[in-house]
Amino acid sequence: MNIEKINLLIPQQKRLLTSFLLEQDLELDNLEICFAGFDEYENIVATGGRTGNILKCFAIKESYRAMGLFEKIISAVLEDGYKEGYHNFFVYTKKTAMKFFQSIQFTILAEAENSVLLFRGKKTPEDILNDLYSKTVYNFSDSKIGAIVMNANPFTNGHRFLIDSALKEVDFLFVFAVQSDSSFFSFDERLMLIKQNTRDLKNVAVLPSTDLLISNATFPSYFLKEEKLINKEHAIIDAKMFLKYFVPYFNIKTRFLGAEPLDESTAIYNETLAKILPPKCEVKIIPRLQENNIFVNATAVRKAFKENSLEGIKGFVSDITYDFLKNKVNE
Missing domain, CATH: 3.40.50.620 (HUPs)
Incomplete structure (x- = not known):
């Protein structure tokens, strides 16, 4: 199973990504980077990406969900984010998916009726506000x-x-x-x-x-x-x-x-x-x-x-x- 970065500027790769997300009942959001897992036939079976420090578009094909792909995809996305200088990450996702992020040390910040905001980072939300307080x-x-x-x-x-x-x-x-x-x-x-x-x-x-x-x-x-x-x-x-x-x-x-x-x-x-x-x-x-x-x-x-x-x-x-x-x- 290969984990590769998708070049979103190449129309063919973007079409493949869009098609896979639609199969998972998701839409392609604005992304700066995206990683995908490919099977032996070069079909996309898992995705995850980010814009800045906001993670999104995570999806795993149902038949591959017991293979540890989620951990591999999110590790690739986080590692890429660290290289870009990000240390605090947020993810907005469906409530049904929050358990996957909680399993890798993301904590819930707020919930709505259908979605949830989770966080993982070097600083706590209180640390972030402490930085603000120091400016006044x-x-x-x-x-x-x-x-x-x-x-x-x-x-x-x-x-x-x-x-x-x-x-x-x-x-x-x-x-x-x-x-x-x-x-x-x-x-x-x-x-x-x-x-x-x-x-x-x-x-x-x-x-x-x-x-x-x-x-x-x-x-x-x-x-x-x-x-x-x-x-x-x-x-x-x-x-x-x-x-x-x-x-x-x-x-x-x-x-x-x-x-x-x-x-x-x-x-x-x-x-x-x-x-x-x-x-x-x-x-x-x-x-x-x-x-x-x-x-x-x-x-x-x-x-x-x-x-x-x-x-x-x-x-x-x-x-x-x-x-x-x-x-x-x-x-």
């Missing part, structure tokens, strides 16, 4: 603390309005920038814009969300079929992770969300958080900012950026964000 000198133990998690892709006046509204109700506010790099603008760019657009606020700390929170865009959905179900599962796990780790560690009393009149997936997310976080963490939904009776939104800003028509969204962003976009257009 604010003593927040006795204060009324609020939090916002934002993608800010890019930062708009709507994001600033949400922050200003939250600050009217709390003593200190944590703004966690979604750390994944699946957005149109990179994480470093988004984090920089949030920091620059809030540098006048003394009671705000802007921090990366860490890998403990994952955006809907990067939530592995290869084992789920319906979009609504994918959105719901992501929201449940995200809410449970925030409640389990961020709320007690940072003493967060209120999570602030922007109202969502336009996007159904975000509306599902807001509704799910409002059910799961209380009573330990109150959820407050802030109405969306409007400009000339139009909801200020990052989607419109990205569209204008792509079309090189930034003048039309000047009222949607600060001078800081506008100058950043203008300079980037001219690169």
